[in-house]
Amino acid sequence: MNRGGLLPLVLFGVLVAFLAVGLTRNPREVPSPLIGKHAPLFVAPVLHAPSTSLSAQDMRGKVWLLNVWASWCVACQQEHPLLMEFAKRKRLPLVGLDYKDKREEALLWLTRHGNPYDVVVVDSDGRIGIDFGVYGVPETFLIDADGRVRFKHIGPLTPEVLRDRLLPLIKVLQP
Amino acid sequence: MKFWIVFWLTWHMVLGAQAAQAPELAEDPMLERRLLGISDELRCLVCQNESLAGSRADLALDLRREIRSLIRSGKSDTEILAFMVERYGDFVRYRPPFTPVTWLLWLGPFVLLVGGAGVLVHLARSSPSSTDPPVLDGAQRARVRALLDDTESAP
Secondary structure: OOHHHHHHHHHHHHHHHHHHHOOOOOOOOOOOOOOOOOOOOOOEEOOOOOOEEEEEEHOOOEEEEEEEEEEOOOHHHHHHHHHHHHHOOOOEEEEEEEEEOOOOHHHHHHHHHHOOOOOOEEEEOOOOHHHOOOOOEEEEEEEEOOEEEEEEEEEEOOOHHHHHHHHHHHHHHHO | OOHHHHHHHHHHHHHHHHOOOOHHHHHHHHHHHHHHHHOOOOOOOOOOOOEEOOOHHHHHHHHHHHHHHHHHHOOOOHHHHHHHHHHHOOHHHHHOOOOOOHHHHHHHHHHHHHHHHHHHHHHHHHHHHOOOOOOHHHHHHHHHHHHHHHHOOOO
């Protein structure tokens, strides 16, 4: 066998390996530069009591989940049952960020589908979303007691992500 | 007459199409020019192969509005780009920055081109005899002629 003829095969093998790895990844996913950094310090009005507000500072000392959602977001309905399940376990505070939504429609949506959130805050112009690097709803952030973003999931939460990525991390942060 | 009706309708369509742009441009041409320059360098994260300048996505509108307010507050182009990268990461830069992480992306095609050319040259050099036609002696020539006659007479 011609030794030189083996080289193109090897190179081809390398290309195939790259392709195989590449195909398992999602090209549309934009990794968050916020991981490990402090979450943006927001102050936002509470949906159910607009005269009051919640700030990121209020959550210091707690490990919590921030779920960005909206009544107009169809994909949010996909993860909703999972969030309801998760909320029942009372493992962590779950804060909802109502993103670029109308108050009446958000309230209606929660009444109709159920409210898994401990508190819902309103981001009507999307300004808070920009600070969090939100580009597609729903998005979920895990924030530690120090106020740092430890994990971000883009798209609806799935049982696999919850089980394999989120819960182990939560166990580490809050034993 | 039909021509003029169509003309009149088209004329109004064209005007109507431009009306949507007018409010943005009317504000401040200098600001708009800077906005265009900056958003040309940013990616629309919804339609990821488009720049922020041309995209009509909701998020693009929000981000352009944000950039306008940053420009008004006196931030420089560099500061505004940094603002975006801080929140969305390097991918928000429409042209990937030239850092060690992206060297392969920028230089890869050229490396492959040079490498491929090198392989070609090497192959061409190592087999010079392939270009010279083989020299036949008398007996081989007679055999060739016989074979050719054979095939030519076949149906």
